[in-house]
Amino acid sequence: MNLFRAFQADIAEIIADLTKSGDLPEGLDTANITVEPPRDPSHGDISTNAAMVLAKPAGMKPRDIATLIAPGIEALDGVEKVDIAGPGFINAGLSDAFWHKQLVRVLEAGTDYGSSDLGGQEKINVEYVSANPTGPLHVAHARGAVVGDALVNLLRKAGFDVTSEYYINDAGNQVDQLARSAHLRYREALGESIGEVPEGLYPGEYMIPIGKELAESLGDGLKDAPEEEWIDTFRNVAIERLLDQIKDDLAALGIEQDVFTSERDLVAAGKVEHVQDLLEARGLIYRGVLEPPKGKAAPEDWEPREQTLFKATDFGDDTDRPLKKSDGSWTYFSNDIANHLDKFERGFKTMIDVWGADHGGYVKRMQAAVKAVTGGEGALDVKLCQIVHLKKGGEPFRMSKRAGNFVTLRDLIDELGDNGKDIVRFIMLTRKNDSQMDFDLDKALEQSRDNPVFYVQYAHARCHSVLRNALDVLKEGDMAPEKLAGADLEVLADPAELEVIRMLANWPKTVEAAAEAHEPHRIAFYLNDLAALFHGLWNKGKDNVRLRFIDEDDVDATRARLALVVGVATIIASGLQVIGVTPLEELR
């Protein structure tokens, strides 16, 4: 339980009592009351806006309400002093003992500390990556992959029942071009000289082994055969191989998604007709002609055309959207509606998609479609990931190992060495998903304050270094968290020590807030802050011997401080776990 929520519940009770006694009017809405750690530590440990929120509906002055509430707060367990400040904030200072108890909870719970039942095991579907199976993953996919995967971990920690999903775009023109590319490489494998790969086909070298495999397994009989005789086979094989490769690349990032949904299968199963029926039944489909987009770049070949349209404007979109192409086949949009309807019918009311920012224009229509097709019961949140500019030593980083002139995800990880996966994962979360990011390969490898991956890992390693050194004073068994939880923590009275504990106690709140906002980057920022506090405390031991973690002459004090060190290591490890980064115990 997030301790701020606990106080919030206490305060709600105090207000209920005041209502009962007639000091406050009935029917006050307490929903907007918040309990937070104040920004300014001189304002105490926790702060509530209750008096100000209630002032208007109660028809009373904030300070008068605060005066009524304050005694109740003062009587709460752990509260040492209460004062009313500013426009009506009620600030409470908590006792050292209260914070010591929080540290004990960390030690008892281990990395489960911060796990929450906020989600009540509600089912959530998170779809991410979903790259076309027409080539290896590249850097642009990496950010979405990390954001999505961290979000999955985060939501699970916050008590949601999460399914991670990949939507395979294996229908449509692009995979036909893929099949043709495979056929070209097949002919090449049979000794034919293919020359330049024609425009529109996939020129990448990764198609060569697929061509070879097809030549070996099928012989040369399909060399000059008409397309309809081979295209299905070639498409299937190529997709399967490339999908395997994509899964391998994702595995290299530590990602293994639960469900892979095939667009082709959805179509074959009639799910798109199902969408059509639903929309038809609700009167949301009509035949009509769309206006050309206004402004400068009206398409050259634009002509008024009657098509099958979905009334997206009824659900907040700017214009109605086509469901069928002029040849009568479904649009990508229709298929994707089927994808989301299918998720809904599998029990997911909350769906999250992680997309590249270049798909930003599709958010409204997809959300409109989800609303329409689920009768308003389903909700789609879309996280857009802005582009990543790869740099090396400040210069743009290009790598054209393969034809295609893009840096693959694999290249990126390899370039960063043994910890490539961890580095990529952490760096990708050092910006909000929707702001652009520079990723400098040199900086990411630097061992300095500049590099947040290192900085946080170093704090964790430092904790373990202290524990190793403490072996001179304590036996290893005595340093187990459950043993340290029993230590007398009263010596932890320095403001710097208490500040670290407060930060640890903030972890559950951080997890819940990040999960509610669907913002995994907050975890990375929290870790950076915690690491900074710990490094600070460590250095204070230089000036002030009493703050040093290990004191050969005072075993009890050492135990108390090691409790704090283990607490820090535990929370850092817990946070890194959410991000999907392996905590290191030694850097060297």
Added chain:
RNA sequence: GCGCUCGUAGCUCAGUUGGAUAGAGCACAGGAUUCCUAAUCCUGGGGUCGCAGGUUCAAAUCCUGCCGGGCGCACCA
């Protein structure tokens, strides 16, 4: 032209869903190591939160209108 998104210290970015005197890092100027990893830390200057209105006890945060950057704008995926 329309929509989405962003605009916060010289630079790169946070900002607890509307809270108190807006915070970090880098850079800049000083300082800390007989002692648990100085791979770190401490101190200091630095701001019209793009601009102008509005909403209210309270706005960087919400609303409106401008300005500027990015992305996208019938049947491609």
